[in-house]
Amino acid sequence: xxxxxxxxxxxxxxxxxxxxxxxxxxxxxxxxxxxxxxxxxxxxxxxxxxxxxxxxxxxxxxxxxxxxxxxxxxxxxxxxxxxxxxxxxxxxxxxxxxxxxxxxxxxxxxxxxxxxxxxxxxxxxxxxxxxxxxxxxxxxxxxxxxxxxxxxxxxxxxxxxxxxxxxxxxxxxxxxxxxxxxxxxxxxxxxxxxxxxxxxxxxxxxxxxxxxxxxxxxxxxxxxxxxxxxxxxxxxxxxxxxxxxxxxxxxxxxxxxxxxxxxxxxxxxxxxxxxxxxxxxxxxxxxxxxxxxxxxxxxxxxxxxxxxxxxxxxxxxxxxxxxxxxxxxxxxxxxxxxxxxxxxxxxxxxxxxxxxxxxxxxxxxxxxxxxxxxxxxxxxxxxxxxxxxxxxxxxxxxxxxxxxxxxxxxxxxxxxx
Amino acid sequence: xxxxxxxxxxxxxxxxxxxxxxxxxxxxxxxxxxxxxxxxxxxxxxxxxxxxxxxxxxxxxxxxxxxxxxxxxxxxxxxxxxxxxxxxxxxxxxxxxxxxxxxxxxxxxxxxxxxxxxxxxxxxxxxxxxxxxxxxxxxxxxxxxxxxxxxxxxxxxxxxxxxxxxxxxxxxxxxxxxxxxxxxxxxxxxxxxxxxxxxxxxxxxxxxxxxxxxxxxxxxxxxxxxxxxxxxxxxxxxxxxxxxxxxxxxxxxxxxxxxxxxxxxxxxxxxxxxxxxxxxxxxxxxxxxxxxxxxxxxxxxxxxxxxxxxxxxxxxxxxxxxxxxxxxxxxxxxxxxxxxxxxxxxxxxxxxxxxxxxxxxxxxxxxxxxxxxxxxxxxxxxxxxxxxxxxxxxxxxxxxxxxxxxxxxxxxxxxxx
Numbered sequence: 001x002x003x004x005x006x007x008x009x010x011x012x013x014x015x016x017x018x019x020x021x022x023x024x025x026x027x028x029x030x031x032x033x034x035x036x037x038x039x040x041x042x043x044x045x046x047x048x049x050x051x052x053x054x055x056x057x058x059x060x061x062x063x064x065x066x067x068x069x070x071x072x073x074x075x076x077x078x079x080x081x082x083x084x085x086x087x088x089x090x091x092x093x094x095x096x097x098x099x100x101x102x103x104x105x106x107x108x109x110x111x112x113x114x115x116x117x118x119x120x121x122x123x124x125x126x127x128x129x130x131x132x133x134x135x136x137x138x139x140x141x142x143x144x145x146x147x148x149x150x151x152x153x154x155x156x157x158x159x160x161x162x163x164x165x166x167x168x169x170x171x172x173x174x175x176x177x178x179x180x181x182x183x184x185x186x187x188x189x190x191x192x193x194x195x196x197x198x199x200x201x202x203x204x205x206x207x208x209x210x211x212x213x214x215x216x217x218x219x220x221x222x223x224x225x226x227x228x229x230x231x232x233x234x235x236x237x238x239x240x241x242x243x244x245x246x247x248x249x250x251x252x253x254x255x256x257x258x259x260x261x262x263x264x265x266x267x268x269x270x271x272x273x274x275x276x277x278x279x280x281x282x283x284x285x286x287x288x289x290x291x292x293x294x295x296x297x298x299x300x301x302x303x304x305x306x307x308x309x310x311x312x313x314x315x316x317x318x319x320x321x322x323x324x325x326x327x328x329x330x331x332x333x334x335x336x337x338x339x340x341x342x343x344x345x346x347x348x349x350x351x352x353x354x355x356x357x358x359x360x361x362x363x364x365x366x367x368x369x370x371x372x373x374x375x376x377x378x379x380x381x382x383x384x385x386x387x388x389x390x391x392x393x394x395x396x397x398x399x400x401x402x403x404x405x406x407x408x409x410x411x412x413x414x415x416x417x
Numbered sequence: 418x419x420x421x422x423x424x425x426x427x428x429x430x431x432x433x434x435x436x437x438x439x440x441x442x443x444x445x446x447x448x449x450x451x452x453x454x455x456x457x458x459x460x461x462x463x464x465x466x467x468x469x470x471x472x473x474x475x476x477x478x479x480x481x482x483x484x485x486x487x488x489x490x491x492x493x494x495x496x497x498x499x500x501x502x503x504x505x506x507x508x509x510x511x512x513x514x515x516x517x518x519x520x521x522x523x524x525x526x527x528x529x530x531x532x533x534x535x536x537x538x539x540x541x542x543x544x545x546x547x548x549x550x551x552x553x554x555x556x557x558x559x560x561x562x563x564x565x566x567x568x569x570x571x572x573x574x575x576x577x578x579x580x581x582x583x584x585x586x587x588x589x590x591x592x593x594x595x596x597x598x599x600x601x602x603x604x605x606x607x608x609x610x611x612x613x614x615x616x617x618x619x620x621x622x623x624x625x626x627x628x629x630x631x632x633x634x635x636x637x638x639x640x641x642x643x644x645x646x647x648x649x650x651x652x653x654x655x656x657x658x659x660x661x662x663x664x665x666x667x668x669x670x671x672x673x674x675x676x677x678x679x680x681x682x683x684x685x686x687x688x689x690x691x692x693x694x695x696x697x698x699x700x701x702x703x704x705x706x707x708x709x710x711x712x713x714x715x716x717x718x719x720x721x722x723x724x725x726x727x728x729x730x731x732x733x734x735x736x737x738x739x740x741x742x743x744x745x746x747x748x749x750x751x752x753x754x755x756x757x758x759x760x761x762x763x764x765x766x767x768x769x770x771x772x773x774x775x776x777x778x779x780x781x782x783x784x785x786x787x788x789x790x791x792x793x794x795x796x797x798x799x800x801x802x803x804x805x806x807x808x809x810x811x812x813x814x815x816x817x818x819x820x821x822x823x824x825x826x827x828x829x830x831x832x833x834x
Contacts (some may be wrong), residue, residue: 016473019474033482053433056433057437057497057500058501058503061500061503065500066496068513069493069496069497069500072489072492075488076467076486078485079471079482079483079486080470080471080474082479082482082485083482083486084475086482096562099560099562124587144516145513160734207789294578343572
């Protein structure tokens with residue numbers, strides 16, 4: 001007998017039929033002798049419907065009232081799923097975040113879980129009940145309803161699994177696992193049997209949005225085995241996200257690269273021939289951060305003569321124009337010179353893998369593969385388990401496919417398990 | 418400065434525009450220096466939508482899950498109304514039934530309020546906030562969400578007014594007060610300035626469904642001044658429902674009759690020539706009550722000879738056929754005889770008024786008025802403040818209009834206030 005926490009997202013519970021299908025799936029686990037806690041999101045479309053109602057009334061509602069409003073979405077789903085389970089003869093009880101004791105801080109619309117009371121859930125499980133919990137929501141110390149922010153249901157699932165010491169937290173979604181890269185771009189993309197938390201974080205933050213980052217961090221921190229599965233197909237194993245291993249011996253067995261992430265959603269800005277005054281980096285980036293613009297990659301070269309510097313960084317495409325304006329009107333006058341270049345037709349492609357820690361030559365192989373395809377590299381940035389390059393947007397898909405093949409990720413190259 | 422509890426039903430908050438209109442109305446009271454607690458129902462149609470979703474999943478959901486589901490309806494309204502008030506610059510905070518501490522028993526779908534915590538509301542009011550509370554719902558001792566049954570928002574309003582010692586509980590609805598009779602049947606029906614709780618209870622139970630009976634009882638018990646008003650028209654005084662006065666002097670000033678209720682939704686059954694055995698009434702009505710059929714009027718005549726009795730009673734039209742069957746198959750064989758008659762083309766017309774307590778001759782005048790219209794009376798039943806007659810359904814509207822005029826209720830007969 002194992003204890004599973006199973007999380008089903010909005011699409012998985014998006015209609016009466018799908019809610020019934022989820023109930024059938026949960027029943028099968030229970031029939032096999034397992035205990036199940038189910039975490040659900042609002043039915044797809046419901047949160048948007050509620051937010052739209054609010055926006056017709058008040059374009060700046062207080063976050064407290066917004067949380068009061070949208071938290072009804074999950075409350076509808078939990079009761080409907082409990083009814084669907086009962087219809088199948090499975091005893092089930094539903095709980096809101098407040099009822100189950102998901103205590104958060106008071107940061108409405110983006111609250112963080114502080115602790116979870118598990119006594120009631122445990123006693124229901126011991127009674128043979130399936131417990132259905134509203135994801136995405138909690139309650140602060142004063143009893144106000146809070147929400148964890150979009151996608152927060154994943155976090156609820158992982159946090160509950162940690163608190164209950166569950167054997168596995170299963171995240172059911174509309175994909176059947178984590179892939180080496182996006183199958184829509186590279187038809188030879190392959191589902192990974194396992195991936196480390198660290199790799200998953202790099203892939204998620206780079207655009208392979210299967211899981212909420214915070215949920216993965218949580219799983220890593222509390223050593224919760226986390227599995228991504230399809231809620232629409234039965235029988236697959238999905239992808240198991242495991243805690244990072246510090247044992248270098250183990251990583252010898254791992255492939256060098258786990259996956260390739262990419263995004264065309266950034267823009268690149270360069271200040272050429274900027275006077276290399278003290279604190280130049282903070283004087284460039286400070287005004288941009290002050291405008292709440294997030295900066296991703298940063299590269300700085302100092303010219304051989306030493307008096308001038310070239311400074312390049314990327315921001316989200318939506319912030320491109322505003323960033324250009326800030327550089328032109330504030331930064332360049334402040335620094336006393338510099339030439340501004342910008343490009344929003346770029347793409348970032350990243351190799352991710354804990355295996356590269358112990359292997360040299362990944363970067364040079366990556367550059368060679370791209371060069372063989374006549375793809376120019378505009379910018380490079382590296383971390384311990386990731387190498388990112390910026391290339392022209394038009395070369396993105398070609399680059400991803402070439403790297404996918406060159407690093408042995410194509411499914412033809414792997415024995416079918 | 419007065420403290421008002423204002424309750425707005427589903428139609429009054431049925432759209433974004435109407436929620437904004439409610440906010441404007443509340444703001445005007447607050448601008449005049451009053452404190453306001455607002456109680457709201459679910460937006461019209463929302464509860465039905467939710468119940469329909471449930472019925473697609475489970476035709477017999479547990480009442481606990483049903484309450485979990487439908488209680489989201491009011492939660493949506495409270496947050497939207499709080500947002501609408503904030504948009505007008507009025508500080509407002511919303512609370513679910515559980516949050517505000519409306520403690521009930523655990524009788525899901527028809528829970529009864531046991532006590533209300535008012536500390537938080539009072540402190541918000543003292544801070545200058547408008548407090549918006551979800552009607553219809555509460556929480557039991559274990560923290561489960563309960564509902565008070567359809568129309569329970571009225572009860573929430575009155576109970577809150579009692580607990581807060583409010584100056585008035587105002588029930589906003591789609592009519593502008595309580596009328597002497599249904600204006601659709603009698604164009605000369607007149608709005609009452611005041612009505613006693615006792616009269617209101619008789620009128621409500623007879624079909625003039627302006628307010629939930631339980632709310633009126635509550636108001637009477639705790640001496641809460643209760644006013645019915647239109648949420649769509651401004652400036653009217655509505656009808657004030659006042660506690661019964663035991664002071665007979667006062668009632669001298671009151672009109673004899675306050676209103677005329679009527680219904681065509683009953684059926685009449687008669688057992689003629691039934692052997693007058695001991696306990697005949699309970700042997701007739703027992704099997705019917707066992708089948709959960711509600712009996713309204715009962716009349717028994719003993720035949721002059723004393724050996725036989727005629728027994729007549731009414732039930733809801735929907736229970737007519739089943740009641741006939743029970744009489745035929747169980748009761749008559751049990752009593753050893755009797756002749757069965759039934760009629761489902763009847764109407765019940767009732768005069769209601771505390772004034773009739775101290776006046777004789779109301780009944781005889783009522784009978785004479787009906788006789789003058791050639792309306793036969795099939796059955797009579799009286800209580801201290803009510804006389805009901807059963808007549809043929811086809812004569813119902815004629816009878817109501819004739820009585821309305823004869824007892825001086827027509828609006829032409831009253832000076833405009």
